[in-house]
Amino acid sequence: MRATVRPYVAIIPFSGHISLAVLAKSGKAGVHIVPHMVQYAFSRSTDPFVDLSSQDAFNEGAPFATFARMRRDNPMEWVEMSDGSNGFWNIVRHADLLELNRQSDLLSSASGIRMEDQSQEEYEARKTFQETDPPQHRAFRALVSKAFSPSTVAGYDGQIRNIVNDLLDVALEAGEFDAVDAIARRLPMQMLAQIMGVPTEDGDWLVEKGDALISNSDPDYTDFVIDQVDTEEYRLLPFRSPAAVELFDYANDLLDRMDAGEQIGVLNLVRQPTSHGTQMSRDEFRNFFCLLVAAGNDTTRYSIAATIHSLANQPALLSQIQSPDFSAWDQASDEMIRWASPTSHFRRTATRDFEYHGKQVRAGDKVVMWFLSGNRDEQGIADPETIDLTRPRNPFLSFGQGGPHICLGMWLAKLEVKIVLQELSKRVRKIEQTADHSYLRSNFIHGIKHLPVRVVHK
Numbered sequence: 204m205r206a207t208v209r210p211y212v213a214i215i216p217f218s219g220h221i222s223l224a225v226l227a228k229s230g231k232a233g234v235h236i237v238p239h240m241v242q243y244a245f246s247r248s249t250d251p252f253v254d255l256s257s258q259d260a261f262n263e264g265a266p267f268a269t270f271a272r273m274r275r276d277n278p279m280e281w282v283e284m285s286d287g288s289n290g291f292w293n294i295v296r297h298a299d300l301l302e303l304n305r306q307s308d309l310l311s312s313a314s315g316i317r318m319e320d321q322s323q324e325e326y327e328a329r330k331t332f333q334e335t336d337p338p339q340h341r342a343f344r345a346l347v348s349k350a351f352s353p354s355t356v357a358g359y360d361g362q363i364r365n366i367v368n369d370l371l372d373v374a375l376e377a378g379e380f381d382a383v384d385a386i387a388r389r390l391p392m393q394m395l396a397q398i399m400g401v402p403t404e405d406g407d408w409l410v411e412k413g414d415a416l417i418s419n420s421d422p423d424y425t426d427f428v429i430d431q432v433d434t435e436e437y438r439l440l441p442f443r444s445p446a447a448v449e450l451f452d453y454a455n456d457l458l459d460r461m462d463a464g465e466q467i468g469v470l471n472l473v474r475q476p477t478s479h480g481t482q483m484s485r486d487e488f489r490n491f492f493c494l495l496v497a498a499g500n501d502t503t504r505y506s507i508a509a510t511i512h513s514l515a516n517q518p519a520l521l522s523q524i525q526s527p528d529f530s531a532w533d534q535a536s537d538e539m540i541r542w543a544s545p546t547s548h549f550r551r552t553a554t555r556d557f558e559y560h561g562k563q564v565r566a567g568d569k570v571v572m573w574f575l576s577g578n579r580d581e582q583g584i585a586d587p588e589t590i591d592l593t594r595p596r597n598p599f600l601s602f603g604q605g606g607p608h609i610c611l612g613m614w615l616a617k618l619e620v621k622i623v624l625q626e627l628s629k630r631v632r633k634i635e636q637t638a639d640h641s642y643l644r645s646n647f648i649h650g651i652k653h654l655p656v657r658v659v660h661k
């Protein structure tokens with residue numbers, strides 16, 4: 204039977220740590236307070252005209268109302284950049300994302316994959332295989348794809364389960380904790396460190412540096428906030444971030460050891476010659492290492508954060524996975540990653556003029572693929588506002604499905620979210636969110652960065 208759980212109905216529109224009793228007494232019209240049953244909305248954003256070019260666009264959670272308006276009224280909207288640089292087209296419908304994402308000859312990744320403009324010099328200095336197109340892309344990807352294939356990743360089951368249970372031992376003992384700090388932020392890096400063959404003790408440092416890179420728009424993670432301070436000096440570094448210098452030093456050490464014949468996790472694979480006879484240079488390896496540390500961490504983290512947020516705010520979901528006959532773990536993991544949509548977009552660049560939805564796109568125009576919007580499009584996903592843990596054949600787009608760059612770490616991320624669900628279901632009786640959560644300041648990565656919870660264990 205297909206069991207579904209309706210989303211929360213009560214949205215409590217407060218920010219900060221206001222006492223519930225105060226709110227309850229205030230008797231504010233439209234606010235329904237039931238102590239111990241407070242439900243915190245996944246997104247508080249209701250504005251249908253959020254400026255998507257702004258790093259503040261997701262400060263109140265994903266601007267789902269803006270995407271819903273665009274999907275309905277203007278599926279190919281042009282947005283000017285608020286900083287005066289070149290604007291971009293927005294692809295927001297599920298069907299359009301699937302159709303265009305596979306056309307790398309029309310929409311190239313080889314001029315940058317984020318909204319910012321990049322000069323050729325910047326592009327060359329910072330590129331990884333993610334910023335290349337087939338066939339060059341395919342040749343490099345082939346070197347590493349086996350290390351992240353479903354069968355290889357399945358072999359990590361026990362290691363992931365051990366890490367999750369070690370984290371849960373500490374968190375459940377504490378009872379109240381920030382679910383992001385205690386679980387979501389720790390698991391992905393600890394596992395990635397084991398795969399890459401670097402010491403687990405380096406994990407915290409790598410996470411900190413990875414955050415400084417990919418969360419370069421949030422002052423909680425870097426002093427070099429991309430749209431607030433002058434980062435010109437760092438324009439040739441990944442994410443225009445000085446943290447990359449430290450990661451480059453770390454990668455240099457790995458390179459020297461590999462050159463001396465040492466085998467380091469899966470990293471030696473990427474330095475093999477490709478079928479085209481080319482080899483990743485030291486510069487390219489350093490960028491690739493930064494990509495892994497950044498991309499391999501925060502996206503899984505925000506999927507786990509969204510998972511725990513959902514279990515806390517829709518207790519029926521926890522009951523569902525605790526039911527003795529529940530077995531749809533793979534579907535549940537996919538559904539949570541659809542719901543989380545941690546990478547809100549990736550950008551492409553038009554290689555030639557073309558017309559789409561009546562709009563004239565010019566060669567060189569930036570085109571932004573909003574995978575997050577596709578994941579909420581009722582034309583592609585049945586009843587997208589409902590978390591359906593048994594959703595059959597989930598056509599979600601969180602991993603850039605349909606395109607040549609479909610996430611390399613997809614099977615690993617799915618397995619980690621699945622194991623978190625499984626172990627929580629075994630060990631937890633109740634999860635409550637105890638105060639409001641906060642969102643990452645970024646229009647690129649979408650996620651809850653602090654999630655205070657109280658957990659009653661079995």
Ligand code: HEM
Pocket residue numbers: 312316332333334344395494495498499500502503506540544545546549574601602603606607608609610611612613615616617
């Ligand atoms: C839920 C977690 C994750 C999400 C939502 C996610 C999302 C994505 C998306 C949307 C892309 C496609 C980019 C594009 O179309 O240009 C991508 C690519 C990539 N991801 Fe992930 N990712 C996740 C986890 C991971 C992990 C755990 C790793 C590393 C172990 C990783 C490494 C990569 C790499 C290397 C690429 C580039 C692949 C290529 O260009 O061929 N990701 N990811």
